[in-house]
Amino acid sequence: MLTCEYFKHEIDEILERDELDKTSLDVLTKLLVAKHFIGIEMSEFTEEMANMWVSHMENADGTMGAHWTLDATTAIRDKLGYQKICKYKFWAVMNSLYSDYGKSLSKTNITPEIYGELTRDWIEDADAVKDKAAAYYTYVVDHD
Numbered sequence: 001m002l003t004c005e006y007f008k009h010e011i012d013e014i015l016e017r018d019e020l021d022k023t024s025l026d027v028l029t030k031l032l033v034a035k036h037f038i039g040i041e042m043s044e045f046t047e048e049m050a051n052m053w054v055s056h057m058e059n060a061d062g063t064m065g066a067h068w069t070l071d072a073t074t075a076i077r078d079k080l081g082y083q084k085i086c087k088y089k090f091w092a093v094m095n096s097l098y099s100d101y102g103k104s105l106s107k108t109n110i111t112p113e114i115y116g117e118l119t120r121d122w123i124e125d126a127d128a129v130k131d132k133a134a135a136y137y138t139y140v141v142d143h144d
Contacts, residue, residue, distance in 0.1 A: 045134040050088035060103035
């Protein structure tokens with residue numbers, strides 16, 4: 001499955017080499033073009049953005065930071081079949097939904113899987129700007 005983690009890993013491995021031969025440059029070019037055309041824009045929403053976003057969350061239940069670990073949200077993402085969504089984006093958005101709405105949603109029978117469904121809906125919002133998570137982080141979350 002082509003995921004943002006796959007592209008990041010493959011691109012990073014090539015860029016970490018001391019010297020790049022013609023074959024490496026060809027592979028790098030193909031990875032970058034493929035990443036662009038299938039719509040995985042890792043450069044827009046980054047792992048660093050996710051870490052900054054989650055680490056500064058002031059949750060509605062009075063706690064701070066992540067409610068779920070990256071491993072926990074990745075397991076939910078994978079269980080629901082959403083591997084095409086970058087795990088860092090999924091982690092940040094799922095924790096954001098808990099942070100903002102967890103107090104109210106705790107009055108229902110909500111499960112982590114339902115949070116996962118809501119996360120997918122939020123990320124794949126058809127009438128939102130491209131890479132809504134990066135835009136939200138930049139214009140709403142990042143208070144610097």
